[in-house]
Amino acid sequence: MKTKVNEIIIRTRRRLFGPNIGNNISAFQGNGIDFAELKEYTYGEDVRKINWKVTAREQKPYINVFNEERELNIVVGFLMGGSIYFGSRRQKQEVMAEILALLGFSALKNSDRVTNIFYDTDVVRWFKPTKSMNTIHAALEYALDTEVLGRRSDLQGFADFLLRSIRQRSIVILLGDFYEEADLSYLGARHELYAVTVRDPFEENPAFWGETELMDPETMARFSLEASGATRAAWRKWLKAHDEKFALHCTKHRIRHTKIYTDEDPFLKLRELMK
Structure with a gap:
């Protein structure tokens, strides 16, 4: 896993600190919010x-x-559930870790503080506000190395926790696959909120047939499923409706959002989101 950490660090730092300024992500603008x-x-x-x-x-x-001149406070919320331990190209957990690194290094480049909070149904790990490169490295290692199988994610609980715990107006970026429903309106009203959904293409268009043994990554329970065409169509219909409802909720409450697939370059999607 150490090799994977180094690969992500090299890739993200080359993107953010390389000589080609035109390719740099400018995630956080200026030193005043209000x-x-x-x-x-x-x-x-x-x-x-x-x-x-x-x-x-x-x-x-x-x-x-x-109203107040200050460095920005960037909070990256990493939602840890068993379902991010999946990927047909790369695991969602790895892509989320790379996004965390991109956001962290971007904050440091702008001389802003970044906080990383890992959450399942409660706080798993809280990296305090920092401008230290070493802390970003440690958060990236934690994002990649921590076992997520058997964990249940709670998006609403995470939103409520952040609402209670982050007092200073901040830029909050939530990372997860967002299969849960949640009301993010209060969090979005207090902070500048971004929601980044990470998915694998196979999840939205599963390609398997016949009787298949599956495992619930949150409970670790195993079960058999007859994967017929009707079953796959019903899943796609449910997921499409779920994602459309989430996108509508974000738009209504001025929460910027995007979806990044495991076969995409997260840097390009983040650059577009943060414009």
């Missing part, structure tokens, strides 16, 4: 805060002022 007012620019102020639309209209430079 806009306060516009004011005329004075010599010596940060030109990156210039509001170009107002400047063009008024024919003199104006800058954006925020």
Whole structure:
């Protein structure tokens, strides 16, 4: 597993810290969250805060002022359930770990603090806010090495926990396969919330026939299933409706969301999400 950690570190750092700036993910913009007012620019102020639309209209430079100038607090929530121990190309757990690394290194590049919280039905591990590269490495190793089989994930419980525990307004990114239903509206109202669904293509379009022995990755119970065409069609219909309901919930409450498959490059999807 150490080799896999090194591979992800090399790949993510090359993407984020390489010489080709145009390919870099810019996940987190600026050092203020709550806009306060516009004011005329004075010599010596940060030109990156210039509001170009107002400047063009008024024919003199104006800058954006925020209520509080501070470094951003980035919280990455890693939902650990047995179902992420699956993948026809790469395991979902590995892809989620790579996303965690991309977000962590991106935060460090912007000199922001990043917190990593691992949760199943309760807190499994909490990496406190940090700007340390070593802590990002440790969180990545934990994401890859921790046994998830036999764990049950609780998305609603995680959302409620974050609502209670994260006091400072933050950018919160939830990682999981999101098979549970949950109300994320309160968490999204308090924080800038992103939901990143990680799935394997085989889950959404299973290709097996006849009597098949399966195992529930959360309870470890084994059972047999007659995988007929009707059974697969019913599963696809249920999952499509479930995902559409989740996407509608996110859109309604201004929660940015995306889905990343295990055969896709997570860097490209994250860059699009964070624009």
